[in-house]
Amino acid sequence: MIGPRGGLGARLLLALLLVVLVGGATLLVVALALAPGLFRTHVEQAVGPVSPGLAAHLDTAFARAVLISLAVAVTAATGVALAVGVFVTRRAVRPIEELSRAASAIAAGDYAVRVHEDGLGSELATLTRAFNRMASDLAGTERTRAEMLRDLAHELRTPLTSVRGYHEAIADGVLPADRATFARVDAELSRVERLVDDLDQVSRAEERLLDLRLQPVDAADLVAATADGARATASEAGVSVLTSPPEEPGTDPGAGVVLVDPDRLHEALANLVTNALRHTPAGGTVRLSSRTRGQVVELTVTDTGEGIAAEHLPRVLERFYRVDDGRSRTTGGSGIGLTITRALVEAHGGRVRIESAGPGHGTTAVLTLPRWQPPSPR
Known part of the structure; x- marks a missing residue:
């Protein structure tokens, strides 16, 4: 459903029907206002002056013919509009519904979903390709995020494990608490600091937050x-x-x-x-x-x-x-x-x-x- 008051297909059908009805009503008004006078003028030019009774009869006959013709034409046009509208709206709404379902799936975390092109025009084809490209980019971003978190955990775990090992060794008396031992601990902590600084610098640069002195x-x-x-x-x-x-x-x-x-x-x-x-x-x-x-x-x-x-x-x-x-x-x-x-x-x-x-x-x-x-x- 598109919008709170009905689907896109129903709105397209209603628009087609309104076009048919407005067109028929406009044609009826114009025909009844102009056509009888024009018809009487042509009759008088062909057979000469006509009596008032004959003129009224001709006007009535012409009006009935116009009404019957318009009724048949509007009925046929309405039927054709409904048939074409149903066909077109189903073809047009189907890919939009598929896009909506795919978007919901991506929002739920399924980045493998893709939408097929239905060949309904360059606009929908462009939209479909853009959506699939977005889904592919999101999948790559999510994969990179997961890999980054895993690698970051590993990068932090390695020096921290070393620091904990030195701490336990010093506490147990295995290693002396001298300058050389603390220098090794300091080197591991410096590694963590460099990693954090590098990550901060990358984030600031990617977010255009660096203070560039150009x-x-x-x-x-x-x-x-x-x-x-x-x-x-x-x-x-x-x-x-x-x-x-x-x-x-x-x-x-x-x-x-x-x-x-x-x-x-x-x-x-x-x-x-x-x-x-x-x-x-x-x-x-x-x-x-x-x-x-x-x-x-x-x-x-x-x-x-x-x-x-x-x-x-x-x-x-x-x-x-x-x-x-x-x-x-x-x-x-x-x-x-x-x-x-x-x-x-x-x-x-x-x-x-x-x-x-x-x-x-x-x-x-x-x-x-x-x-x-x-x-x-x-």
């Missing part, structure tokens, strides 16, 4: 600063951090310049470089570059490391997602660094994409940001 910055300078900050860590791991030569200045004063918060974007790039170093073996290379492509600027981090299989690429930016769960945990990754990068870049109106030709072929992360246009001089 200013025009040359993308090449950001790339160079990030590379310089990562070289010490990379050197310890035996990995080279390189930068591609900057673009030629050309004649465009805004080429390669983006309007960003330098600290936030540096953090996003640093996360990408850290992730690249984590998965690049000794002797490998991590290269940073920037280039202008039309109205956007691309900042790229490319490594010669492990690479990513095609089935993992769509999900590597999700919270806590790991391509190799065991190896990632041993190398210290929480699975949230790339998510922070995506949230920070999207807060600047940009996009992040991860590319890889497969395991053993390295990985490329591309940050796409709107190019800054300098104000025109007056």
